[in-house]
Structures are given as C-alpha cells and as structure tokens.
Amino acid sequence: MAETVLRVAGISKRFGGLQALSDVGVTIERGQVYGLIGPNGAGKTTFFNVITGLYTPDGGSFELAGKPYRPTAVHEVAKAGIARTFQNIRLFADMTALENVMVGRHIRTGSGLLGAILRTRKFRAEEDAIARRAQELLDYVGIGRYADYKARTLSYGDQRRLEIARALATDPQLIALDEPAAGMNATEKVQLRELINRIRHDGRTILLIEHDVKLVMGLCDRVTVLDYGKQIAEGTPADVQRNEKVIEAYLGHGHGTGAAAAQGGGH
Numbered sequence: 001m002a003e004t005v006l007r008v009a010g011i012s013k014r015f016g017g018l019q020a021l022s023d024v025g026v027t028i029e030r031g032q033v034y035g036l037i038g039p040n041g042a043g044k045t046t047f048f049n050v051i052t053g054l055y056t057p058d059g060g061s062f063e064l065a066g067k068p069y070r071p072t073a074v075h076e077v078a079k080a081g082i083a084r085t086f087q088n089i090r091l092f093a094d095m096t097a098l099e100n101v102m103v104g105r106h107i108r109t110g111s112g113l114l115g116a117i118l119r120t121r122k123f124r125a126e127e128d129a130i131a132r133r134a135q136e137l138l139d140y141v142g143i144g145r146y147a148d149y150k151a152r153t154l155s156y157g158d159q160r161r162l163e164i165a166r167a168l169a170t171d172p173q174l175i176a177l178d179e180p181a182a183g184m185n186a187t188e189k190v191q192l193r194e195l196i197n198r199i200r201h202d203g204r205t206i207l208l209i210e211h212d213v214k215l216v217m218g219l220c221d222r223v224t225v226l227d228y229g230k231q232i233a234e235g236t237p238a239d240v241q242r243n244e245k246v247i248e249a250y251l252g253h254g255h256g257t258g259a260a261a262a263q264g265g266g267h
C-alpha cells in the first residue's frame with residue numbers, strides 16, 4: 001500500500017485584505033514527484049512558505065510520515081524532515097561548495113557546540129564523515145569537481161544543483177524545490193530533469209513548484225493547480241491539462257503561451 005509522506009489539509013493564509021490561500025490541501029505518497037503549478041501570484045510560494053515554517057498559517061493541519069508536525073520554525077521543519085530550495089538561490093556565497101553541503105548535514109549530527117569548541121575526537125571523526133558524505137552528494141548532483149570552489153563562483157545551474165545537494169544532506173522525508181529550472185537554459189533543464197528523476201528513483205519524495213509546465217507535466221505523478229489562492233484542479237498531468245478551469249486560468253492571466261502552456265506546450 002502507498003505510504004503517505006505529506007498530508008496537509010485546509011491551509012489558509014491571509015495577508016491583510018488578500019486571501020493568498022483558501023482551504024488548500026495535498027496528499028503526497030512516498031516516491032512521488034508532486035507538482036504545484038498556477039499563474040503568477042496564485043499562491044504557490046506562499047504554500048511552500050507555510051509548509052516549511054516561514055509563514056504561520058491561519059488554519060490547516062499538517063502531517064509528515066504519519067506524525068503531526070507544526071510548521072512554526074524553519075529549523076523544526078528541517079528536523080521533522082522537509083528540506084527545501086529557494087526561488088532566489090540562498091547559498092553561503094563565500095563558503096565552498098563542500099562547506100555549503102556540510103552545513104546541511106550538521107542538523108543530523110550530535111557532537112554539539114561544546115564538541116566543536118573542544119574539537120573532541122568524536123567531533124573530528126564526525127566532521128570527516130560529514131565531509132565524505134558532502135563530497136558524495138556533490139558527485140551525485142554532478143558538481144563533485146567544484147567541491148573547493150566558492151559557491152558564488154559556480155554557474156547559475158550549478159548553484160541550483162548545489163542547493164539540491166545541500167537539501168539532500170539533511171536526509172529529508174520530502175524535498176521541496178521552488179522553481180529549480182528558473183533561469184536555466186535548455187541543456188541545463190534536461191540535466192535537471194535527469195537529476196530529479198534519479199532522486200525519485202533513489203526513493204525520495206519531491207514537491208516541485210515550477211513555471212515550466214512542460215517540465216512539470218513530464219516529471220510529475222500528480223499535480224495541484226492553484227489560482228488566486230484556490231485549488232482549482234488536482235490529479236495526474238493528463239487530467240489536469242484537460243481541465244477547463246486550468247486552461248481558463250492560464251488564458252485568463254494572459255500567460256505567455258496561454259492554452260499551449262496549460263497543455264504542456266510552453267517553452
């Protein structure tokens with residue numbers, strides 16, 4: 001039987017007079033790639049920010065791997081098992097690629113501050129293990145040769161890979177990717193698609209916000225479509241792209257490629 005990784009229901013979020021999310025819910029099974037799409041301003045990022053603890057919701061229930069969790073603080077959410085990347089890349093620009101991934105790994109280790117200050121044997125052994133694991137993850141996402149480069153010197157596409165490696169370092173139940181293809185060229189998008197597929201095949205569960213509808217339709221098992229904070233469709237990519245409300249939402253917003261975008265023909 002399928003195992004549910006994330007189940008959220010009834011999420012609402014209001015900013016002043018604007019209802020950014022109304023009664024939104026998703027259920028994501030282990031091993032799925034789950035897509036979240038919708039025109040600009042639909043509420044996708046707000047939804048991500050709510051489930052990852054950046055925004056406090058006005059209402060809703062949250063369950064991760066069968067246990068209730070309260071998304072009240074980002075580090076609590078990371079510990080509970082959700083890792084995320086950001087639409088605007090957030091790396092430690094002056095740290096090396098390896099160090100950036102090591103930071104992600106530290107939330108799963110135990111020596112603590114005192115061990116770090118005293119540089120105990122346990123601490124040093126742990127650091128070595130963290131560095132080895134970080135290198136493995138850099139290799140895994142395809143940028144192992146840049147381990148000693150400062151993050152800011154990497155190309156845009158490689159910085160996005162580095163963010164993914166850092167997220168994987170926390171051993172997440174769910175990895176949430178916020179527009180991972182933004183700003184990528186066609187070749188980088190193909191590589192990204194391969195990477196996401198590999199992460200899925202290795203048993204991870206992925207939640208994806210993405211403007212590139214073609215990428216979403218090609219990758220996702222299920223998709224939710226938001227429009228003005230409401231969930232207007234949920235289902236397989238094939239179902240969703242035939243849905244009248246979805247086609248209308250994309251046309252109504254005068255979205256780049258209009259109906260073609262909703263039907264997976266965009267970009």
Ligand SMILES: Nc1ncnc2c1ncn2[C@@H]1O[C@H](COP(=O)(O)OP(=O)(O)OP(=O)(O)O)[C@@H](O)[C@H]1O
Pocket residue numbers: 015018020038039040041042043044045046047
């Ligand atoms: N911190 C905030 N304060 C006030 N309004 C906000 C805030 N964050 C988002 N909003 C508003 O909530 C609505 C949903 O925004 P959100 O960024 O979630 O949409 P989105 O679907 O991610 O859009 P895009 O595709 O453009 O990134 C928008 O009208 C936005 O202006």
